[in-house]
Amino acid sequence: MLAGAVGLTAAVVLMRQTQESAPRDLDAAPPPTIAIAQTTVARFAEAGIVLPESGDGPDAVGELQATPGDRTLRLSWARSAGGDVPRGASGYDVRWGRPGALDNAMLVAATEVELRGLTNGERYDVEVRSVDAYGKRSAPTGGSGTPEPTGDDPLRPLLTGLYDDFRGDNAPDPASWAVQRAGSNCLRAGPGTAQEDDRLVLDLRCGNSEAVLRARAPMRLDAGPTLGRVVVVTDGPVPRGEISITLAPGPVTALGVAAGANPPATEPGRAVEDAALPPGTIRAVVTANGARIVTGAGVRRTGAPAAGELASVLGAPGVTARWELELTTTGVLLRRDGELAADADVVPDWRETTVMVGFTASPGDSARLHVDAIGFTGERTEPPTVVDTAGALAGETVRPMPGDQQPGGADPRRRVIDAAPTAESARLQVLAGPTASCAEGELVADFNGPVVKLGAAVPGGLPPKGPYCPYVAQLSPELVGLLRDGVLTTPVIRSASRTGVSVTGVLSVTHPRGTPVERGPAAEPPGPPPTNERHRLAHLSAELRDAAGEELVAGEPVAKGRVVLDIELDGLAGQRETGQLGGIAGIEVRLDNKLVAGLPTVEDGAAAAGAYRFGLSVAELDAGSHVVEVRVFGVQAGARPRSLLLGFQVDG
Numbered sequence: 001m002l003a004g005a006v007g008l009t010a011a012v013v014l015m016r017q018t019q020e021s022a023p024r025d026l027d028a029a030p031p032p033t034i035a036i037a038q039t040t041v042a043r044f045a046e047a048g049i050v051l052p053e054s055g056d057g058p059d060a061v062g063e064l065q066a067t068p069g070d071r072t073l074r075l076s077w078a079r080s081a082g083g084d085v086p087r088g089a090s091g092y093d094v095r096w097g098r099p100g101a102l103d104n105a106m107l108v109a110a111t112e113v114e115l116r117g118l119t120n121g122e123r124y125d126v127e128v129r130s131v132d133a134y135g136k137r138s139a140p141t142g143g144s145g146t147p148e149p150t151g152d153d154p155l156r157p158l159l160t161g162l163y164d165d166f167r168g169d170n171a172p173d174p175a176s177w178a179v180q181r182a183g184s185n186c187l188r189a190g191p192g193t194a195q196e197d198d199r200l201v202l203d204l205r206c207g208n209s210e211a212v213l214r215a216r217a218p219m220r221l222d223a224g225p226t227l228g229r230v231v232v233v234t235d236g237p238v239p240r241g242e243i244s245i246t247l248a249p250g251p252v253t254a255l256g257v258a259a260g261a262n263p264p265a266t267e268p269g270r271a272v273e274d275a276a277l278p279p280g281t282i283r284a285v286v287t288a289n290g291a292r293i294v295t296g297a298g299v300r301r302t303g304a305p306a307a308g309e310l311a312s313v314l315g316a317p318g319v320t321a322r323w324e325l326e327l328t329t330t331g332v333l334l335r336r337d338g339e340l341a342a343d344a345d346v347v348p349d350w351r352e353t354t355v356m357v358g359f360t361a362s363p364g365d366s367a368r369l370h371v372d373a374i375g376f377t378g379e380r381t382e383p384p385t386v387v388d389t390a391g392a393l394a395g396e397t398v399r400p401m402p403g404d405q406q407p408g409g410a411d412p413r414r415r416v417i418d419a420a421p422t423a424e425s426a427r428l429q430v431l432a433g434p435t436a437s438c439a440e441g442e443l444v445a446d447f448n449g450p451v452v453k454l455g456a457a458v459p460g461g462l463p464p465k466g467p468y469c470p471y472v473a474q475l476s477p478e479l480v481g482l483l484r485d486g487v488l489t490t491p492v493i494r495s496a497s498r499t500g501v502s503v504t505g506v507l508s509v510t511h512p513r514g515t516p517v518e519r520g521p522a523a524e525p526p527g528p529p530p531t532n533e534r535h536r537l538a539h540l541s542a543e544l545r546d547a548a549g550e551e552l553v554a555g556e557p558v559a560k561g562r563v564v565l566d567i568e569l570d571g572l573a574g575q576r577e578t579g580q581l582g583g584i585a586g587i588e589v590r591l592d593n594k595l596v597a598g599l600p601t602v603e604d605g606a607a608a609a610g611a612y613r614f615g616l617s618v619a620e621l622d623a624g625s626h627v628v629e630v631r632v633f634g635v636q637a638g639a640r641p642r643s644l645l646l647g648f649q650v651d652g
Contacts, residue, residue: 039635041586044598048562048617049589051599054134058088061111061128061138066145071120071197073145074319076112077128086138089130091571091581091608093137096126099144107131107581107608109538109571110316114235117195118147133569133610135584135603155231155324159375161219162355166191166200166371174522176383178214180254180431180506187211190525192370200371203526204361210244212254215355216383219247219376226377227327227348232357233372235320239288239573240362245325245334246283248296249350249459253429253508254470256438256463257283271295271332271344276463280350284325284334284342293332293344296460302331302345317575320372368529385511387519389417392428392507394490398443398498411492414448417507419486422517426480426509430454430471430493432501438462438469442498445473445491452476454493483509537582537634538569538609540642544628557651560619565589565646567630571609581608582639589614590629606635623652 045051062078075094079085091109095102102125106113118124123146130138156163164176171191172179181187186206192199204211221227236243246255257276277283277296285292323341326333327348334342355376361367395412420426428445432438440462443454454471456462462469475483482488493503511517544552545564552558567587575581583606589597597614601607616628625647632642 037637037639037641038633039585039637041588041598041600041633043600044595046596048619049597050615051597052612052614054132054136054603055088057136057604058130058132058138059086061086061089061092061130061141064126064128064141064143066124066126066143068145068148068150070149071116071118071147073115073118073124073126073147074112075115075126075128075143077141079111086130088132088136089138090133090610091131093129093131093605093608094126096124099123099125102127107583107606109575109581109609112316112319114319117197120147120149122146131605131608133601133607133612135601135605135607137604153231153322153373155229156375158229158377159231161376161378161380162215162217163373163375165198165373167198170521171200172213172522174388174519175385176216177522178216178253178388178506178508179212179522180214181206181209181211187523188526189523190521192526193528196370196529198372201526202359202369202371204359204367204369210358210360213357213371213374214253215374215376216386217381218352219355220378220381221327221348221351221353222378224329227329228377229327230325230355230374230376232323232374233320234323234359234370235318236359236369237286237288238361238367238369240365241360241367242285242287242358243323243360244283244285244356244358245323246281246356246358247325247327247348247353248278248356249280249348249353250278252278252354252356252459253457253472254431254468255356255458256433256466256468256470269343269345271299271346273297273299276465278458279460280348282327282332282346282348284323284332286323286334286341291334291336291342293334293342293346295344295346299346300349302347304345317572318580320370368526382513385513385515385517387420387509387511387517388522389507389509391505392417392490393430393503393505394492396502396504398432398493398495398501398503400499401494401496402446414489414492416486417483417488417490420483420509420511422511422515423480423483423509424512426475426483426507428452428454428473428475428491428505428507429457430473430503430505431468432471432493432498432503433466433468435466435469435498435501437464438466443471443493443495446494447479447482447491448489450476450479452479452491536574537584537632537639537642538571539573540567540569540630540632540644542567542630542644542646544646544648552648557623557649558618559651560621561617563616563618563648565614565616565628565630567612567614569609569611569632574609583635584608584610585633585635587612588631588633589616590631591616592626593629602635618650621650623650625649
């Protein structure tokens, strides 16, 4: 089923009242809850309208398994006793609690969920019921489990270079991690509470602008045959978002690649080369649709593609997985929970690398992700004593050169950077973009008199086509002296040809090892999870067809008589946004802005998803253009309705 209308006139509009494609700004006043949105739908049909009818209730699910973890239970169930989707099921009603009190519930579309925030050593009973498109429930399938610590991951003893489970109050520890993201206020990161306790929470706010955790200590390779491993335990990626594990030789601070890029197609087992990556870089990219290995120029090929059988990377929404990137003397492997997800015919020539783990939301949207652990192998190296100062620039765009007549307005106000009396050195990291190209020698940092040229932050130069240009400048001894004395001001980024481009900057100050330093948090804390979007409804799509069931052809009027309206509510797509679904109260259909049909979907409780076919009479309609509107309402007051418009023409 398509996401919008098929076979419609050019005037067809797809409108979602949720405005889900707009990024959230949590510092601004929250959007008003749709308190006036109805939470019930009455059964109703105008003359000539045929409503769909519910049938028998759905079949029950098969055997229920509850796998214990530390304050968690992972539930999974056979789709039915025969292994197929239970007849009539479009979702599942999951209930759990202490024995005799199943006082927690959620609606899901996947056959696996993760219950968190439980008490170790306490037994929990669970029931799962199939749910059909009209809210009918099957008989329950029951089970129970007792959360308990599971012990260390079997790979944990191998992660000698670094291991962080982010359980400290200062997670991510700024002594071990640099947190980077393009754009102002685009990322908040910190330890979770309640059901997010003992997890690193990443609140991504600027669509698919990548948030990066960069390890300050380098990863050093072993002799082989396994050269090194990087392990990431997370519930990402989100739909249309991605996670990445990047290994770049040298002290790389930022990359110029964009999330969501579509690399050239290649045969299975071969890596894709991306000119935007620094030479020698090896990068694993995971989306909900698959995984791939991407490299920069100059990475050595083994001469033959890897030949592993790949498993699906698409896990259940909100369920944690362990991603393992393994470098060997014969190729690179990426595994999800031990199963091969991607492999490539490349081998690193370097012995030391910077490790960066990236996370993105879907374009134009926000996301809340969790990280349980990151670690890598190799000889352990104490990270340098570095203190980062974010927001280290005066202004957020490139300004004209002094005396230049280009437009740009007055320079932004500078501020004095806090004194660093023990500073040994300092470097300014600047990320410019998005932009169509990058070139060295175009930007300078103006420290209110002293000017420093910005160079490429990655070996091999800047990515020629952007979209982001990572620059770096080592501060001169004169400027470091001003920093020690507490009189260094934030710089203005200037250019003779690049004015107006957005820039963000971090000043990294290095102190002698062992020097006690004060560090602020690596990022602003995430705050509590949003409550107004906790229960998103299933994704809505619809099609209009003629009486024979053939889809309408754009520009061709339909004969007077009857048309068919097919509606699909995709529960899995909706669940991937927040981990669970809002219950569906019902569907309303309007024809030319007049209510003509209402279908409640709450026979035994709210539906989670489903497919529906309405019959609409167009015999009495005038010739010309007409519009059908579909509205879907939830049972929770905070669930935003879904809606879309379908246009069609009636023959004269």
